[in-house]
Amino acid sequence: MTDEDNVIGFVVGGAYSKGTLVQLQNRVHEEIEVGYCLVAESGRGNYLMIVNDIIADSPNTAITVNMARKPTFTKHLLSDILLTSKLNCIPIACASGDRVDEALTVPDYLSKCKLLTEDAAEAFYGKIDWQKRYPLGTVRPSEYNVPLDVSVMVQNSFGIFGKSGTGKSVLGNLLSAYILLYSKNSVLAGEDIPTTQLIFDMHSEYGLKLKTPSQTILAPGVAQCFPEEFKVYCVDHELVGEIEKEFKRGTLAKEFKIKKEKIEVEDIIALSELLKISGVGALNLQSLKDKLDEIAGNWFEAIINFNDYTNQDLKNMGFDTQTITSLRALSRRLSIFKNLPQFSEADDTCQELLKELENGKNIVVSFGKYGDLEALYMFIVNYISRRLREAYVGKSIGEGVRNRIIIFVEEAHKFLNPGVRESSPLGLIARELRKRGIVLGIIDQTPSQIDENVFGMIWNFFVGATSIERDVDVVTSSLKLTQLFKPLVTSLRRQEFLVYGSALKYPAVVKIVDYNSILKKVREEYERKFKANVNNDNVKRFLEED
Structure with missing residues (x-):
């Protein structure tokens, strides 16, 4: 294809706040899709633009022509003469010589417009180096892979958003693998401190295998691809055996336990919104902790079994009628924890987990069959x-x-909504600990439920498809020209994300790389540079069998 063959039209108008209008030439609008990238060649420089709307227009004379009985060649001739197809485009960036800046105006009238090529894309987004910048995915209609600067991304919180089935877990695993490889590279080069990950894995898609909504296996999770670097703590004890059976991981997978006497009142109060514990109930629990300790050896054991005691027994222990009524109501709300195997009389693995995290081990907390037990998930994440x-x-x-430390947390709105953000441990971490090296990887399908102050702490956004208006409003609120980007979000396909923030030079609609193929490449890079301490053939078998 010659350079002229790549020309699809000319700029015929527009406004910075409304977008650039491009009239198509020698192309029909059905060949172009929302999300395509164009380059407008202006006297000032080359403008990168993203198509956000496609308009098939016609003058009034075309409406009066009866096309029903016309032969096909006549229809084509008349459509070329009478019909006008236009594109509305978002101005993204302007390249002039070696300088590339954010676009703050629109291209000149009659500027020639072309489909984005790989060479042109590289001028705007840069090159992949497998040290700091890793392949995120392609921008249409080219096959150019956009580089994501992981060295920048890890400095601040980031968010992955989109409705169910858009590919959030696949993208999360991909980013986790890139963070791992970046950390190893940066430490080897003496350029950065190590970056470790704490992943709260609701459905065991990081600790074991990625699955479709129908539970079809797609690929191994990141912890299985890099068994040297991850330890999996299993809330579901059956996962330990499953992981060992699948990958012979042995002691690298361990059951997660909480010692009852280590549980503090604050751990329960953090669930007040979910369990509908009133402020009075929380105060009662705080003030009666010592008294509850006397009943069963520790207050948590006493409160979850409180309804096993008769009123007379409790009165003999010094509880008045009003307090008994209040604590019985609280005990009913906490009964969900009564017979769960994660709560132990002797074992507690939390401190061990935190010590390993501090020492540089990446940690996955996989919930297995307990992933949908909301109270337990929230309790363990908060704990x-x-x-x-x-x-x-x-x-x-x-x-x-x-x-x-980067904390990946799914269903993040449960911990970061306006009702709990001020008291939630994750809310406090987001607000207080960025300068101490702890940031969040927020994963959610209802971002509108997350407190707006948390969004102010997110520096990089990976936005999958969503059709709920309030969610679209929230995930585009950090962009300039917010209204122009909203149609892109609603038109995204599965595995497509609108990506923007400090780690990507300019916003882009990205078709995420094939996970299986790229994980093999990441693994090869890892093995080439760093000594693996497990059987490499075993890793390769696991990567290939799915």
């Missing part, structure tokens, strides 16, 4: 996060903090 925060408050990078 670990609270103790992590307590360990890092007062420290800073270079002064007590040896490694950066």
Whole structure:
């Protein structure tokens, strides 16, 4: 194809706030899709633009022509003469010589417009180097792979959003693998402190295998691709055996346990919104903790079994009628925890988990069959996060903090909504600990439920398809020309994301790379540079069998 063959039209108008209008020439509008990238060649430079709307227009004379009985060649001739197809485009960036800047105006009238080529895309987005910049996916209609600057992304919180089935878990695993490889590279080069990951894995898609909504296996999770670097703590004890059977991981998978006497009142109060615990109920629990300790050896055991005691027994222990009524109501709300195997009389793996995280081991907390038990998921996330925060408050990078920590959390709105954000351990971490090296990887399908102050802390956005207006409003609110980007979000396909923020030079609609293929490449890079301490053939078998 010659350079002229790539010309699809000319700029015929527009406004910066409304977009650039391009009239098609020698192309029909059905050949162009929303999300395509164009380059407008203006006297000032080349403008990168994204198509956000396609308009098939015609003058009034065309409407009066009866096309029903016309032969095909006549229809084509008349459509070329009478019909006008236009594209509305978002101005993204302007390249002039070696300088590329954000576009703050529109291309000149009659500027020639072309489909984006790989060479042109590279001028705007840069090159992949497999040190800091890793392949995220292609921008249509080219096959150019956009580089994501992971060295920048890990400095601040980021968010992955989109409705169910858009590919959030696949993207999360991909980013996790890139963070791992970047951390190893940066430490080897002496350019950065290690970056470790704490992944709360609701459906075991990081610790074991990625699956479709119908439970069809897609690919191994990141922890299975890099068994040397991850330890999986299993809330579901059956996962330990499953992981060992699948990959012979042995002691690298371990059951997660919480010792009952280690549970604090604050761990329960953090669930007040979910369990509908009133402020009075929370205060009662706080003030009666010591008394509850006397009943069963620890207050948590006493409160979850409180309804096993008769009123007379409780009165003999010094509880009045009003207090008994209040604590019985609270006990009913906490009964969900009564017979769960994660709560132990003796074992507690939380401190071990935190120590390994501090020492540079990547951690996945996989919930298995308990992933849909909301109260348990929230309890364990809060329990670990609270103790992590307590360990890092007062420290800073270079002064007590040896490694950066990224916390991946699914269904993040449960911990970061306006009702709980101020008291939630994750909300406190987001607000207080960025300068101490702890940031969040927020994953959610209802971003409108997340507190707006949290969105102010997110520096990079990966936005999958959503059709709920309030969610579209929220995920595009950090962009300039917000109204122009909204049609892109509603038109995204599965595995397509609108990506923008500090780690990508300019916003782009990206078709995410094939996960299986790229994980093999990441694994090859890892093995080429770093000694693996497990059987490499075993890793390769696992990567290939799905």
